[in-house]
Amino acid sequence: MFSSPVIDDRLITTFGRLAEAYNRLERRLGPAMQAEAGLPHVWFEVLLRLARSEGEQLSMSALAEQITLTTGGVTRLIDRMEAAGYVERRPCPTDRRVSYACLTDTGRGVLNRAATVHARNLREVFADFGESDLDTLDKLLDRLREAAPHLAP
């Protein structure tokens, strides 16, 4: 018994590796963040993106693109985070369609605590990765990210 050649395609296997690596890390670090910092990993990702943005705010669609969710998903995510007091919505002064999600003081505090925890956990996972390994990985991932631009409907 032997397998059809196409299912052993090199790229299928590589992509499978990528999925497995990411999912395992997520499954390890996600619950850890929830347990040790009290917030889901997606929330952290949102807070982080906001903190790194001009004025600590991003429009809903910009956020959607950055964290790879639909705008519908982001609406509800921000609903929850706003209810928790970590972000707040602000209208855009020049375009009344857009609304910004903006980091609150509470959100900034939570983010810093969570980032500390997260960084510590990551150091454990990446324990045997040297600087050059990380550089190489970063570059490859960047090329991959650029190879899959978001869609143009």
Add this chain to the structure above:
Amino acid sequence: MFSSPVIDDRLITTFGRLAEAYNRLERRLGPAMQAEAGLPHVWFEVLLRLARSEGEQLSMSALAEQITLTTGGVTRLIDRMEAAGYVERRPCPTDRRVSYACLTDTGRGVLNRAATVHARNLREVFADFGESDLDTLDKLLDRLREAAPHLAP
């Protein structure tokens, strides 16, 4: 205005890159597989794992570990795939607790078509990756996968 140092942690950024790269690829290739081959990407992943396994079958928990889902999730996933006729459940002759998900002829056919489509799409995404790039990426991802073993409750 400057950011708290911890949110610019090297590893946090690298992990963010991994997430972004994976999610973008998934968002590009997932819908493509659904549109061109008529099945969700997770289904493909299941069929692929089964096809690569001894006897084209895997226990529910083995499957859960391979595709990074809970056993509860796998139960329902296999429910749907069995209803579609792509897999079938078989009792294990030596342990009556375990049940195997087993590839059907239909499933094998679907898998081969889907794999062809998938491989073609992947070739597009990985267009400017050479053999040595892929080797490097594979090795790094493997180390990462091993660095995050599944949990021991």
Add this chain to the structure above:
DNA sequence: CGTCATTAGTTGCATTGTCAACAATCTTCG
């Protein structure tokens, strides 16, 4: 200006997955 196409965000509905409790079965060891 006025109309038409485009864009941003929200919402109802359906789907998918998790979590925790559970039943059935197996294993260990007194």
Add this chain to the structure above:
DNA sequence: CGAAGATTGTTGACAATGCAACTAATGACG
């Protein structure tokens, strides 16, 4: 043997997300 503990898979209740339809606002262009 037989009781206690582990392990496998399923299920009910629930949370999160996608999709598609919708509203509101903007922009393009005759």
